Amino acid sequence: MRKVATNTSSAGPHFWYLSDNSPIEDQSFTATHLYRSLLNQTVETLLDKEGIIYLGREDDGDIDVSLNQRVIDTYQGKIRTQNLIGVLGDGTDTVSISTRFFKQNENPVHIEDDYFFAYLLEKVLHVDVAKGFNFSPLRSNRWKKLLVLLFPYFLNKALQVGAYKMYVRREYNDSRLKGTVDVARYLNIDVPFIGRVAYTTRDLDLDNPISELIRHTIEYIVAGFTIGRQLLNDDKNVRDNVRTVRLRTPRYRKTERRRIIEWNIRHPVVNEYFRSYRLLQKICVAILCHDSISASASGKGHINGILFDCSWLWEEYLNTLLRDKRYSISFVHPRNKSKTGKQYLFGKPDKYGRSSKVKGQFGLIYPDFLISSAPTVIADAKYKPIDNIAGADYLQLLAYMYRFDSRYGQYWYPESQENSKSTPFITGFELLQGINGGSQSVRFRESEQKVVLEKVGFPIPTGASTYEEYSSLMQDNENQFAKSIVSLQP
Known part of the structure; x- marks a missing residue:
């Protein structure tokens, strides 16, 4: 871990740099309120x-697994970071947690300078990181840079759900009475009677505080950042969605920005159908506010920032890689949120005997990847280090293999690349049979009954002077990894 102090005063802000899945031994950091x-x-x-703001499996439906994770955990008396990375600060101290695969002089870098993290964002969330590395750093609240770069992705995701409508109270003063007469306002401005009536309506409107917040964020990014216009204009889908938001907000006034922000802080989106708008709303408030993401977390002592679940990013990155049409890999990637590719452990047999058609399936499961081969290969994406793949990980994969009549399973995990070797690191082992101390001694199974598990390490480059060079190295490694998967298929 390394520390950078930006102020010689002990009361000044300090910046701390950590990497994921690594021990924390610096006692000066463990003495901070942030820690x-x-x-x-x-x-x-x-x-x-x-x-x-949190980006992980919670957004993909697997809430229990995702939200129980810890940023910093104590295990067997040791303090370590886990699979979460990001930037967090409390007004006095700021900590950046980057991936363990990109360092400078063996020290963690700021997450903005982490090429591996940037590559995952580019592939999974379609963030144009090339713009990000030419992005002038903000002097404070550096996590805002990440939010600005992520804004187009979450704008697209929210608008995919459809238009956000809500009831809005409007005030009118004309001759077309259609709502409730506002007596106090009428007496104040319409007496003596001159043909107008003051009244209010409650209309279901596209131009509402949520839409206005999104519009204010768009205009803020365009006007406030050098690459803002390019960021929102390069991609056709983003460009169309920006145009849609502008058309839906004819009442937009820049002078109303503070009022719109305060309304949205007090009224978070609660409709579960519009959960993508809930996250976009939070991101917009964070971009537009100068100090905090939420009203309840303003001022010193409260933590603000952004967290990413690297295990989720890693799994979705592999999913994106396998879907590349160049490789022609046939596989199923069950998804919890969309309920696609769902599988079951059990089925209830017909009470009159075994039925040819399975009914009453239960024991819902979501294996990470099912590779079409003869037989099926079960693959489990693991972001954790190789030595941490153990115990319950073995039991889960073996259960999936038994369910799908498979004798071949793999763990796909990231591994620091050694020299220029781009082929995957493979560690294989076989399931034993027999009982230690029993009548049948422990031995390997016969070849036709052999059950094999492999830990397949995807080589992650550690040395690259530019992001372009890093991307090229990753693409070479992707090709080698994909070839190893293709070889599993008939």
């Missing part, structure tokens, strides 16, 4: 109490 606020706190707790 104590993060230690052993779940994502769910931080989201409830602090001003944090």
